[in-house]
Amino acid sequence: MNETISVRGLSKSYGEKRVISSLTLDLPLGAVTALMGPSGCGKTTLAFLLAGLIPPDAGEISGVPEKKAFVFQEDRLAEEFSALSNVRFVLPGRDRKRAAELLARLGLGEELSRPVREFSGGMKRRVALARALAYDADILFLDEPFKGLDEKSREETVRCTLELTKGKTVIFITHDREEAEALGGGVIDLGALLAREQER
Amino acid sequence: MVTDLDVLLVSPVRVVGRLFTLWREADFFSTLFSSFSRIVLGFFAAFLLSGLLALLACRFPVLEILLRPYVVTVRAVPVASFIIIGLIWLTTGSLAVFISFLMVFPILYQNALQGLKSADPKLLEMARLYRVPRLRRLHMLYLPAVKPYLLSACSVALGMSWKAGVAAEVIGMVDGSIGEKLYYAKIYLDTCDLFAWTVVLVLASVIFEKAFLFLLKKLFAGSEKL
Numbered sequence: 334m335n336e337t338i339s340v341r342g343l344s345k346s347y348g349e350k351r352v353i354s355s356l357t358l359d360l361p362l363g364a365v366t367a368l369m370g371p372s373g374c375g376k377t378t379l380a381f382l383l384a385g386l387i388p389p390d391a392g393e394i395s396g397v398p399e400k401k402a403f404v405f406q407e408d409r410l411a412e413e414f415s416a417l418s419n420v421r422f423v424l425p426g427r428d429r430k431r432a433a434e435l436l437a438r439l440g441l442g443e444e445l446s447r448p449v450r451e452f453s454g455g456m457k458r459r460v461a462l463a464r465a466l467a468y469d470a471d472i473l474f475l476d477e478p479f480k481g482l483d484e485k486s487r488e489e490t491v492r493c494t495l496e497l498t499k500g501k502t503v504i505f506i507t508h509d510r511e512e513a514e515a516l517g518g519g520v521i522d523l524g525a526l527l528a529r530e531q532e533r
Numbered sequence: 534m535v536t537d538l539d540v541l542l543v544s545p546v547r548v549v550g551r552l553f554t555l556w557r558e559a560d561f562f563s564t565l566f567s568s569f570s571r572i573v574l575g576f577f578a579a580f581l582l583s584g585l586l587a588l589l590a591c592r593f594p595v596l597e598i599l600l601r602p603y604v605v606t607v608r609a610v611p612v613a614s615f616i617i618i619g620l621i622w623l624t625t626g627s628l629a630v631f632i633s634f635l636m637v638f639p640i641l642y643q644n645a646l647q648g649l650k651s652a653d654p655k656l657l658e659m660a661r662l663y664r665v666p667r668l669r670r671l672h673m674l675y676l677p678a679v680k681p682y683l684l685s686a687c688s689v690a691l692g693m694s695w696k697a698g699v700a701a702e703v704i705g706m707v708d709g710s711i712g713e714k715l716y717y718a719k720i721y722l723d724t725c726d727l728f729a730w731t732v733v734l735v736l737a738s739v740i741f742e743k744a745f746l747f748l749l750k751k752l753f754a755g756s757e758k759l
Contacts (some may be wrong), residue, residue, distance in 0.1 A: 403662055412675060
């Protein structure tokens with residue numbers, strides 16, 4: 334059985350703009366890997382490629398677990414529905430208990446029935462994260478999951494995330510080195526890596 | 534020779550007076566129910582079929598292409614042509630159902646399809662990633678997108694179903710219908726009856742429209758709480 338996700342010669346362009354060029358790397362399974370780098374360096378594109386949301390122009394990806402969860406940069410919540418409905422939406426059997434439990438752990442226990450359109454940016458972020466954590470995926474893509482959270486809820490959310498993703502593959506995207514290191518896994522500076530690949 | 538000026542324009546007082554006597558007539562409610570049931574049946578048939586076909590056309594774009602000429606034709610052809618065709622093909626009883634169905638189907642179908650297509654592609658992508666069952670996607674992603682389109686289409690279509698349905702009854706002289714009453718009002722130059730029945734029609738149409746839209750909104754609101 335594979336121990337890593339293998340990326341070989343991966344390239345992706347949007348029109349004329351080449352975002353990822355001949356990227357080769359291995360990502361450990363069952364561990365946290367932070368993809369770090371400045372905005373626009375291709376972190377989100379790589380996560381989308383790994384999750385199979387977009388096809389690569391060239392190269393191969395193998396070893397990605399089937400059951401995936403994703404915290405997207407734009408939350409992607411059904412605004413008219415409650416926080417609870419949004420989390421239950423992705424759960425097998427619309428498991429109410431698990432959805433409520435996860436929302437409560439992320440500090441939204443009192444807001445279960447409120448439509449998410451009434452939520453602040455930070456609250457929406459926590460709903461999106463609760464949805465991903467509740468799903469019990471084998472691999473989680475977390476694209477800046479703590480963006481917009483205040484200091485107190487950020488600490489709590491990081492702790493909860495670490496606890497609930499123990500033993501799972503987590504691809505954590507951030508441009509903040511401190512945040513990348515806080516999760517305690519490997520850190521890949523994608524910006525630097527892609528720059529090196531381009532120089533070759 | 535016309536001896537009564539009421540033939541040209543009847544006074545509102547007389548119309549109101551006629552309304553008071555009209556509803557006490559033995560066949561008033563059976564006439565109203567007869568037209569109501571036909572028109573509403575046509576509307577509901579169009580509502581259900583347009584929803585189903587819009588869903589299928591959204592899923593299989595080839596169906597949308599296949600249906601397009603029919604939809605455009607139905608919208609363009611005058612209702613009178615369809616009524617005459619319906620008179621040849623159908624019994625007079627089912628004529629109003631058919632015409633009411635035919636006139637509102639394109640409006641409901643096109644709006645439902647447009648609404649389904651306006652569902653947020655990013656949310657749909659998220660649902661695919663999480664492998665959310667299709668029925669659940671329909672409930673949480675497609676229904677909210679369809680809601681404004683459907684409410685506005687129903688508001689137009691409900692009024693139209695009454696107009697077209699009664700026109701079919703008039704031309705088809707459907708027994709015991711409002712259309713028949715209007716026809717006799719024309720034959721006997723009974724403008725007062727014509728106005729009174731028109732008021733009844735407008736009231737029935739408005740009440741049904743308000744009740745249906747109220748229930749539809751409740752249904753949408755209820756589904757958002759699930």
